[in-house]
Amino acid sequence: MHRRRCLSAVVALGVIAGLLLPTVVTAPPAAAAPAGTKKVIANLFEWNWPSVASECQSTLGPKGYGYVQVSPPQEHVRRSEWWVAYQPVSYRIESRKGTRAQFKSMVDTCHAAGVKVIVDAVINHMSGQDNGGTGWAGSSYGHYNYPGIYSASDFHYCGTSGNEITSYGDRYQVQNCELVNLSDLKTESDYVRTRIAGYMNDLLSLGVDGFRLDASKHMPAGDIAAIKSKLSRSAYIVQEVIYGAGEPITPNEYTGNGDVHEFRYGKDLARVFRSEKLAYLRNFGEGWGHLPGSVSSVFVDNHDTQRDFGGVLTYKDRGIYALANVFMLAWPYGSPSVMSSYTFSQRDQGPPQDGSGKTVNTTCYSGWECEHRWGAIANMVGFRNATEGAGVVNWYDNGNNHIAFGRSGKGFVTVNDEDYAINGRSYYAGLPAGRYCDVVHGTFSGGSCSGPVITVDGNGWFAANIPAHDAVAIHVGARLS
Structure with missing residues (x-):
């Protein structure tokens, strides 16, 4: 079937402008874990902390979003690209998105609006800068040296060229070699596990409700379980494990630790909407070989698949993207996450920032796409909440x-x-x-x-x-x- 030629009447009826409620809904935070009737996550990618706080009050709470996922909050390298937050140099809660005090204020504000906070936690690795330097908050670092935190003995050296992963068919390489030159932490070490857990416990002390564990596939599931056992209290866990056909490491290995991202979901959904038949969606999810819905975190797109994976729908697809999100929020499989992007034209392009590199306050529809506000998407969150637990x-x-x-x-x-x-x-x-x-x-x-x-x-x-x-x-x- 040919690619859809229309942008959909959904757009014409105000999807892009968004449909917002002016009042703030105040409610106590729900229990940790994707339980209850408010499971939808808004992924406010690279939003700064004051903007996240404001959005919890004005939109996320009133629209019924249960969670907000925020980008990594720890100190990172000094560069402008989107991926700098995934190159930590310390565990200080200070980044281009804001200070520790601003982060704490954001968490409290979101809780007051009835929205729980999930942190994107980078715990598999540190930076990928060969020459080292000075981080955002002033910490000095080297590729394998992070004073007061890690030294050279706390990292993996796997023996391949540049210590890089050269084969995803080799379990040892995937979990012990470096992913795009990122210094790979020795997560089997109790010292390293304790350091990581200390960072996560610090975030828990600030009120965080859960963690999205970045690059989980590059750590054995047992290492994640050992880190999780050191946490000071329970927290929602979702792990990034990208399925690869024929690869020895599978997403199913990680379900004992918590939810797992189902990357096949977005690619399959995009293929159906673009070139196949919606009638095929009758058994979408487990019937397609996806993870069990009870442990699956699903999305039409996320910050990685928008840029690297191809074959997914994004904000650039406009009307058809809105329709795919309508289906996701109506269909009772997995815990859904709605992407909220900034506009980009190049793969590495960072978020809107000022001359010093700080992420600027979010202005929706002006440099920021804010898909979570699109009327057809935001209002379907209420549909998801109202139908939670009801079968098809x-x-x-x-x-x-x-x-x-x-x-x-x-x-x-x-x-x-x-x-x-x-x-x-x-x-x-x-x-x-x-x-x-x-x-x-x-x-x-x-x-x-x-x-x-x-x-x-x-x-x-x-x-x-x-x-x-x-x-x-x-x-x-x-x-x-």
Whole structure:
């Protein structure tokens, strides 16, 4: 099938502008781990701490996001690229995104808005700068020397050229050699484990609720388990383990430690939306060989796949990207994460920053894409929350690119990715009779809807016209009084 030629009526109806609620919702923090009804994560990639705090109050809390994932907060090398935060030089909580005090204030503000905080933690390695230098907060460092923290004996030297990974078919290399010249920590050492746990415990003392463990594939699962055992309290753990066909290290090895990123999800979803049939999504997830949904963290794209992996949808795909996120948030598989990007035209391009290298405050739609605010995406977070735990029922497809399904008396969604409108069709939602806000196109607030209203009759049916490359979604949490 040809690549979609339309940008979707979703865009025309205000996806890019976003649909925001003006009030702040204050609630106590939920329990650690992806439990309860608020599982959606907003990945505010490279946002500075004051901007994250503000966003928790203005958008994430009111829209029902359960978590915000923030970029690595520790001291890093001095450069401008996006990846500098993944080259730590110390465990001081001071970076181009802000100071320790600003970080603590951000965590407290997000908690007050009912949003938990996940930190992207870089614990597999230190910097990749051969000549060393001075870090963001003034710490001196060498490639294998971090005064007061690590010395040369705390790193792996695997014997390959430049100590680099040369074969992903070799388990030893993947977990003991260097990933793109990043000095690889000896995570089997109790001293190193204690140092890493000390950093993570420091973050826990500041109120952090969980960790995204970067480059987990490059550490044995047992090493991560040993580090986890040294934490001062429980925390949500999600591990970055990229699946590779035929490789000896698999994501399944890591599920005993916590959730694992399912990288196949975004690539498979992009392929279906771009060139296959939405009808194939009827058993999407475990039925496609993906990880068990109970331990899977899923996303349409993230900061790595946007740049390096190819084959995924990103903000640059506009309408079709919004539709893929609508499906992800409606489909009950895994814990979903919504990407929030800044605009970039080159792979290594860093976030908007001032002359000193500090990340500037976020201004959505001006250098920052803020996909988590797009109306069709932000309002579907409420759909996900309202339907949590409800199974899929009443599946329909036309054998091609028009699908519909219910969430067992809690919600219903229909997605039309055909090049033509689907008009005059009725759908069995199985919902209580009443008038419902179409949350793809409108915000439900104060008992009213800013967009189209769908009427479900006494037998659970409704009629709707679905434009090409568009969707309609209703749920019991957006039923008009």
